[in-house]
Amino acid sequence: MYDSALIDAARDFNRFYTNFLGVLNKAYLDTPFTLTDARVLFEIGSHDGISAVTLVRDLHLDPAYLSRILKRFRSEGLIETKADPADLRSQTISVTGKGYEQFRELGHRANAQIAERFEALALGERQSVVSAMQTIRSLLDPNIKPNPPIIRAHRPGDIGWIVQSQGKAYAEEYGWDMRFEGLVAEVAGKFLADFDPAMEYCWIAERNGINVGSILVTNGGDGIAKLRLLYVDKAARGSGLGRMLVDECIRFAKAKGYRQISLWTNDVLHAARGIYVKAGFRLVSEERHGMFGPEETGQTWVLDL
Secondary structure, eight states, X not given: OOOHHHHHHHHHHHHHHHHHHTTTSSSGGGSSOOHHHHHHHHHHHTSSSBOHHHHHHHHTOOHHHHHHHHHHHHXXXXXXXXXXXXXXXXXXXXXXXHHHHHHHHHHHHHHHHHHHHHHTXXXXXXXXXXXXXXXXXXXXXXXSOOOOXXXXXXXXXXXXXXXXXXXXXXXXXXXXXXXXXHHHHHHHHHHHHTOOTTTOEEEEEEETTEEEEEEEEEEOSTTEEEEEEXXXXXXXXXXXXXHHHHHHHXXXXXXXXXXXXXXXXXXXXXXXXXXXXXXXXXXXXXXEEOTTSSOEEEEEEEEEO
């Protein structure tokens, strides 16, 4: 089922951004060209010879429509064709001197338009816009391979993010009520209030400047380390990040001389339980509960070090 609010927000942004760039105007950037004309001329001008087949593929254009554009460009003296030295059966398209001047003018006008729109923004706001653009493309463009996450120590603001992200995620995915968010806030708050850097740690996984995962180790006393609040955002799932975070906890606990790691989870969290099993944890107890609304089975797992 579609999330209507999400769809409406995306369509509203599309309408805003196309108007922002003026791409729907009949004359693009106050030139005789349409947006499609400009895209074709830009691609040709950016290459030292390009084939019509490549233009159709890269710009997702109908071949007949592209053919009409190229015919007009030839008649206006903007492009020329010559035999492809690598394949004499095909031809490459390149800009003429006149075409190159038009190509440069389009680029100059596009740059000036963007610069003018950014001029009214403060420096920090400009970077925020660019970061948001990078985030949108990295998440939605199938041709971009996301950068691997980095794992670092927590900084001011990270613990608040843990509470917010987990409270929201588990409510959406499992229907848990705000009592779960309260539990996360309690665990996170106690971690900050009693933090012992010699025996405790919080790892934050970050990708492109955005938090996508977290995990804590706290001192449970009697040589037992407690693994708490493992979380991986939807955007980073399937990448092995959860296992990386758990491995960091295990290495840390061993280095600090703990004899055992203990954790509490719920059987509905299949991905997390799979990670614990592969890491060597064993299930020691189960209990039914309704702590967060729906009836769940809580589980305690331990790993002997």
